Amino acid sequence: MKPFLLLATSHTPDGAELTLHSHDSHFYLRVNRQPLMGTNASESEKVLAELACAKLHGGTPRVLIGGLGFGFTLRRVLELMGPAAHVQVAELLPQVVAWNREFLREVNGALIDDPRVEITVGDVFQVISRAPGGHYDAILLDVDNGPVAMVQDGNARLYQTQGFSAITHALRPGGRVAFWSASTDHAFAKRLAKAGFKVETVAAKAYPQAKRCTHTIFVGDRK
Template sequence: MKVTTTLARSTTPDGEPLVLQEHDGHYFMKVAGVQLMSTNASSSEQTMAELGCSKMADKPRVLIGGLGFGFTLRRVLELCPADATVDVAELLQVVVDWNREFLKDVNGLLVDDPRVTIHMRDVADIIKGAAGDDRYDAILLDVDNSPDPLVQKGNAGLYDSNGITLAKAALKPGGKVVYWSANQDKSFERSLAKVFGNVESIGAKAYPKARRFTHTLFVARRS
């Protein structure tokens, strides 16, 4: 019987227990006992990067909300040229620390890629401040479990009408925002459509050989 090892513990800003665990060579992060992410189910995060970063312009600017285990970051760096700017907003310092300390063989070393800047800030604040040349070609938001937040209640502001409007303003013309969700959410899709017009709701698999789509990626483009 393979043992599950708890590597580190912390708490979320809302006081919920946050743990990093390892089992049979894979890593898991849980909030209040609910699995938030794992290294053996990362396909949807990579798909999110592909949807947001296809056909990148010269010197693209990309904003990733939520570092997680770095799978979105890895795929973004694979897709973007050497002159890209990739900003990663991560609210929890321990997530960055755990990547460097425990996840070097996963994607932990990518946080120090020369194209990458880690911002220990709420991604909403970065979005609010993006204007002119500081706007983004792609914004990839994987900060919580869904539009119904699990990690931090304050994340709900990213998904309301004001948050969606701010995300649109932070994009360059033709830029895209992609929201990761563990669930389908017709109400959120309608809210996106009111601001952006044409919106896609795309099913995503947790791992390549999965038989069904278990996650949802909402893609909205600024005209």
């Protein structure tokens, strides 16, 4: 049996331990020893991209991705968008960007240098809040494990009234926001609808061969 290797260790601004591991041909990210993500379960991250970009056809779309992770959402967005697209990725943790370049370049790390991509190291809530009105055609949020913060307590703002208000301002009329979540959350879906979005809840598999859907994508269209 191949060993489970520790590749790198760092800490989040809140003091949580962040570790990158490899096992066999896959990579895993843990927070305080708890699994956060793995390259062996990326299907729902691709579904997030497909749902968020479903209404974008041609032109010069502006897309914001909150959370780089292992780059699977970014890869699928770039596959769906044309050469004139601008895809901004806001990643809170600089070490995640560095690890993609150093350890994960053969997975999706090379996409960071795609000319359509802009990497912003910082809080995606602040990026959204500072955006001009109607700036983005689509916003994709794969932050923590969804509405329940795991990495950074401040991420909870994205799933509350102040986050919805900032997203509404930053999206163009008819624009779409999509949230990835590790589980379903009926209360969150109700809050999103109450904020004025047309909401759809989509169940998604963690990997193509999975027998059941364990993740959830919340899609909200700005009216």
